[in-house]
Amino acid sequence: MAATANTASAGPPPLGRQDQTMLLFAGLMEGGKEDEETVAELGKLTRLLDEDVELAKKGEPSITAVIDGDCFDTVVCYLDMRQPERVRAHATFCTSAYLKAAGEDGVKKLSDFFHSRINRGTYDDYIVAFCVAAAMFPIVPDITTDLFLTEGFLSSLSPLMRRKWKSRKVETACLEMLNAACMQDKCRQPVLRYCEEWLEEIANQDPDEAGATVHPSDPDVNVQEGSISWRQHSKHVRHLAGLVLVKIRAIPAAPTGNESNQDLEPRIQPVTTSVEDLSQRFTKMLVEDPDDVQVSVEGLAYATIQPKIKEKLARDRESLKRLVKILEAAPPKSPLTYGALSIFVNLTRYRPVETEEQKRLNQLKAYANAAGKVQPDPLNDDTHVAGRCQAVFDAGITPVLVTRCKNSSVASLSLMISIISSLSVTSSLRGQLAQQGAVRLLIAAWPALPETESQTRRTAAQALARILISTNPTLVFRQTPQSAAIRPLTSIITPDPNSDTRDLLPTFEALLALTNLASTDNDTRRAIVRGAWDDIEEQLFSSNARVSTAAIELVCNLVQSPEDALALFGDGSSKAATRIKVVLALADAEDEKTRSAAGGALASLTGFDVIVRGVVAQPRGCGIVLDMCKDESEGLRHRGAVVVNNMVSQEGEVGRLAREKLLAAGAVEALTECAKKSRSGEVVQVVVQTLEVLLGEK
The missing domain is CATH 1.25.10.10 (Leucine-rich Repeat Variant)
Structure with a gap:
C-alpha cells in the first residue's frame, strides 16, 4: 500500500526541453493575451534558446529542430511597431537567441520570412517586414544587409512611398528600416541612389501646402496631422526622413562593389536640403519637439561629424546646455544616452597624434589621390578643438558624466572616457575637472572596463595622468585613496604593445603623475615601488631624454x-x-x-x-x-x-x-x-x- 501511495503522489515526469518549447509556442500563437503573459513566455523561450547553444555542443538534441517556419513567424511578428514596446524588446532578445542557436537554418527562415512578406505586398506585410529588418540590423547586420540589398527591393520603395493613398504606419516602418540600414556602410550608397528624391519630398513637405489638397466637400471629416485623407506626412515621419538624409550625406558612402560606373556618377539634380540645414532643424527640435528628441539627437550625432556643424553647435550655448540636460535625464544604457554622448565626442575629438613619418605618408597619399588638394580641415585643428572642449565643459558636462558613469554600458562608458580625455588636454581645465569628480570617474571606469577594451583603458589612464600632473593630490584624494590611481597609471608606463607606432607621451605623463603622488607620503611611495618599480627602472634607460628625466624625478621622490x-x-x-x-x-x-x-x-x-x-x-x-x-x-x-x-x-x-x-x-x-x-x-x-x-x- 505504501509503495502504491508513493507512486501515485509522484506526479507526471517533467517535460523535456522540446516539449516545453512547443507549449510556449502554442501559448504565443494564442490571441487576446495580456502583455505580461506574452513577455513572460518570450522570456522563457529566450532562456531555453540561450541554454540550447551549450547543450547542443554536449550532444543533446537542439530545440530548434521543433521550431518551424510558422513558429518563427510567430516570434518575429511581435517585432511589429504596433506591438507594445516591452513586447517588442523581449521579441528582439528572443529572435536574437534563436538566430544564434539555429545557425544557417535560422538565416534561411529570416530570409524566407522577409521575401514572402514583401512579395505579398499588403500594407500589413510591408509593416511587419520593415519592422523585422529594422530590429535585425543591429543583431545580424551582414545577413540583414544582404536582404536589404536584394535586387529590386530598394527601387520598389519609391513607388510605395509615392502612392496617393498610403498607410502612415508603412511610411514610419519603412523609414525606421532605412534609418537602421544607414548605420551600415554598404547600405548608404544604395539608399542615396534609390531613395534620396522621395526622402527629400517627405522631409521638406510644407504642412500648410499639404493641407490645401484636402477635399472640403464634407465639413464633418475630422482631418488631423498625418491623416491619409489629407495626404500629409506626420511630423515624426518628416523628422525620420530628415534623419536618414543626414546619415547618407554626412558620412561618405562606401561603395558596395556592385555598382556600375553609371551608378557612381554624380547626381544631376541639386541637393535641396544640406546637412547644415538638417542640423539646424534638429537643433530646433531639441526645444520645439521634445517628443521626438531621439530623432533630433541621433541626427545631430551624425551631422556633427562635419567640422562646420561641430563649430556652429559649439557656439550655441543654449543648445549645448539643452543637450547636457537631455543626457542627464536619458534612461541608462539607452540609444538616447549613446546618441547624446556621441555628439559630445564629435565636438571634443582631437586629431590622432601622428609621427613625422605618418605625416609624410599622408601628404604623399594626398598628392597621389587628388594632386595635393586634399588637406585637413582647419576647423579640426587643435586650436578649434580646444575651443569646442571649453564650450562643452562650460555647458556643465562633467558632473553629468560622473553621475551617469555608474550604470553605463561599456560602449557609453568608452564615450565618456573619450570626452574627459579630450577635456583634460587643456591644462587650465584639469583642476576644475578634478573638483567636479573626473578623477573618481576615471579611477572607477578603469577596472570596470573589460580587458578586451585595452585602448579605452589606456585612454582613461592617460586622462587620469594628465589631471594628476596639474593638481594637488592632497586636495584631489579626500574621499578616494591615492593608491587607487596607481594601477591605472602604472599600466601605461610601458608603450602600447598593440600599437604600430611607439607613442611615449602616455609614458611621460604617467611618470609625471606618479611623481606628483610620490611627493605626498611614504605609504604612497611604497605602493608605487611595489606596483611599478621594474617599469620605472626601465625608463631610466630610455633613449628619449624627457622620459628618462621624468623617470629619475620619480625616483628622486620615491x-x-x-x-x-x-x-x-x-x-x-x-x-x-x-x-x-x-x-x-x-x-x-x-x-x-x-x-x-x-x-x-x-x-x-x-x-x-x-x-x-x-x-x-x-x-x-x-x-x-x-x-x-x-x-x-x-x-x-x-x-x-x-x-x-x-x-x-x-x-x-x-x-x-x-x-x-x-x-x-x-x-x-x-x-x-x-x-x-x-x-x-x-x-x-x-x-x-x-x-x-x-x-x-x-
Missing part, C-alpha cells in the same frame, strides 16, 4: 622613503650597485633637469652609509659628485654640497674611505669654487661645514 631607499639601493646586491651607477650617470647627463633630479636622489640616498659605500666604489662616483658642486646651476651646487657633506659625515670605515676618495678627487678645490659661485647662505653654510671636516681629516 627614495624619500628610507625603507624604499634601502631596499632598492642599499641591500649590497649587484642590482643595487647597478642602480647607484645609473643614478650617478644621470647626475652627469647633459640635461640640467636630469642632473638636478639625480642630484636630489643622491642627496637622499647618501644619508645611508651602505649607499655611500656604493657611491665610493664607483670609479667616477666621487668625481661626478664634485662636478655637481661646480655646476653653473645654484640648485645643483646645493645638491652637490649636501651629497658631499652626507658622505664625509659618515662614521667609521665608510666615512674615512669617503673622505679619502673625495680629497683625492679634489674636493677642497671643488667646494671652494662652489662657495665662491654661490649666493645662497644655505649653500655656503653646508660647504663650510664640509670643508671643516675634510681639512680636519687632512
Whole structure:
C-alpha cells in the first residue's frame, strides 16, 4: 500500500526541453493575451534558446529542430511597431537567441520570412517586414544587409512611398528600416541612389501646402496631422526622413562593389536640403519637439561629424546646455544616452597624434589621390578643438558624466572616457575637472572596463595622468585613496604593445603623475615601488631624454622613503650597485633637469652609509659628485654640497674611505669654487661645514 501511495503522489515526469518549447509556442500563437503573459513566455523561450547553444555542443538534441517556419513567424511578428514596446524588446532578445542557436537554418527562415512578406505586398506585410529588418540590423547586420540589398527591393520603395493613398504606419516602418540600414556602410550608397528624391519630398513637405489638397466637400471629416485623407506626412515621419538624409550625406558612402560606373556618377539634380540645414532643424527640435528628441539627437550625432556643424553647435550655448540636460535625464544604457554622448565626442575629438613619418605618408597619399588638394580641415585643428572642449565643459558636462558613469554600458562608458580625455588636454581645465569628480570617474571606469577594451583603458589612464600632473593630490584624494590611481597609471608606463607606432607621451605623463603622488607620503611611495618599480627602472634607460628625466624625478621622490631607499639601493646586491651607477650617470647627463633630479636622489640616498659605500666604489662616483658642486646651476651646487657633506659625515670605515676618495678627487678645490659661485647662505653654510671636516681629516 505504501509503495502504491508513493507512486501515485509522484506526479507526471517533467517535460523535456522540446516539449516545453512547443507549449510556449502554442501559448504565443494564442490571441487576446495580456502583455505580461506574452513577455513572460518570450522570456522563457529566450532562456531555453540561450541554454540550447551549450547543450547542443554536449550532444543533446537542439530545440530548434521543433521550431518551424510558422513558429518563427510567430516570434518575429511581435517585432511589429504596433506591438507594445516591452513586447517588442523581449521579441528582439528572443529572435536574437534563436538566430544564434539555429545557425544557417535560422538565416534561411529570416530570409524566407522577409521575401514572402514583401512579395505579398499588403500594407500589413510591408509593416511587419520593415519592422523585422529594422530590429535585425543591429543583431545580424551582414545577413540583414544582404536582404536589404536584394535586387529590386530598394527601387520598389519609391513607388510605395509615392502612392496617393498610403498607410502612415508603412511610411514610419519603412523609414525606421532605412534609418537602421544607414548605420551600415554598404547600405548608404544604395539608399542615396534609390531613395534620396522621395526622402527629400517627405522631409521638406510644407504642412500648410499639404493641407490645401484636402477635399472640403464634407465639413464633418475630422482631418488631423498625418491623416491619409489629407495626404500629409506626420511630423515624426518628416523628422525620420530628415534623419536618414543626414546619415547618407554626412558620412561618405562606401561603395558596395556592385555598382556600375553609371551608378557612381554624380547626381544631376541639386541637393535641396544640406546637412547644415538638417542640423539646424534638429537643433530646433531639441526645444520645439521634445517628443521626438531621439530623432533630433541621433541626427545631430551624425551631422556633427562635419567640422562646420561641430563649430556652429559649439557656439550655441543654449543648445549645448539643452543637450547636457537631455543626457542627464536619458534612461541608462539607452540609444538616447549613446546618441547624446556621441555628439559630445564629435565636438571634443582631437586629431590622432601622428609621427613625422605618418605625416609624410599622408601628404604623399594626398598628392597621389587628388594632386595635393586634399588637406585637413582647419576647423579640426587643435586650436578649434580646444575651443569646442571649453564650450562643452562650460555647458556643465562633467558632473553629468560622473553621475551617469555608474550604470553605463561599456560602449557609453568608452564615450565618456573619450570626452574627459579630450577635456583634460587643456591644462587650465584639469583642476576644475578634478573638483567636479573626473578623477573618481576615471579611477572607477578603469577596472570596470573589460580587458578586451585595452585602448579605452589606456585612454582613461592617460586622462587620469594628465589631471594628476596639474593638481594637488592632497586636495584631489579626500574621499578616494591615492593608491587607487596607481594601477591605472602604472599600466601605461610601458608603450602600447598593440600599437604600430611607439607613442611615449602616455609614458611621460604617467611618470609625471606618479611623481606628483610620490611627493605626498611614504605609504604612497611604497605602493608605487611595489606596483611599478621594474617599469620605472626601465625608463631610466630610455633613449628619449624627457622620459628618462621624468623617470629619475620619480625616483628622486620615491627614495624619500628610507625603507624604499634601502631596499632598492642599499641591500649590497649587484642590482643595487647597478642602480647607484645609473643614478650617478644621470647626475652627469647633459640635461640640467636630469642632473638636478639625480642630484636630489643622491642627496637622499647618501644619508645611508651602505649607499655611500656604493657611491665610493664607483670609479667616477666621487668625481661626478664634485662636478655637481661646480655646476653653473645654484640648485645643483646645493645638491652637490649636501651629497658631499652626507658622505664625509659618515662614521667609521665608510666615512674615512669617503673622505679619502673625495680629497683625492679634489674636493677642497671643488667646494671652494662652489662657495665662491654661490649666493645662497644655505649653500655656503653646508660647504663650510664640509670643508671643516675634510681639512680636519687632512
